[in-house]
Amino acid sequence: MAEEKQKKSESASKQASEGVVLIGKKPVMNYVIACLTFFNSGAQKVVVKARGRAISRAVDTVELLRRAFMKDLQLSNISIGTEEVARSDGQKTNVSTIEITITRQ
Numbered sequence: 001m002a003e004e005k006q007k008k009s010e011s012a013s014k015q016a017s018e019g020v021v022l023i024g025k026k027p028v029m030n031y032v033i034a035c036l037t038f039f040n041s042g043a044q045k046v047v048v049k050a051r052g053r054a055i056s057r058a059v060d061t062v063e064l065l066r067r068a069f070m071k072d073l074q075l076s077n078i079s080i081g082t083e084e085v086a087r088s089d090g091q092k093t094n095v096s097t098i099e100i101t102i103t104r105q
Helices: 002-018 028-040 052-069
Strands: 020-022 045-051 073-086 092-104
Touching (some): 020 028, 028 045, 028 052, 052 073, 052 092
Antiparallel strands (some): 045 092, 073 092
């Protein structure tokens, strides 16, 4: 159990150092502020990741960041895909994913 917690904390710290923002159910402004924090701390690149219904929230986050807060941002890469996820009843289902990489010019 302690080993799992250690792996999770290592993964979270690795993502934080690389400038990765995982989009979930929180309001869009929370994610915009997270991206701004990465850029203000010196990061040149931030990756916004989302799955399923959160994809639209990820797109809203990037567009709000680009249009309202930081005009010098550029989309360097957008990748979409599908992950196979096991549901609670044991069946597998497909979930769409998106990764948006934004860089500061």
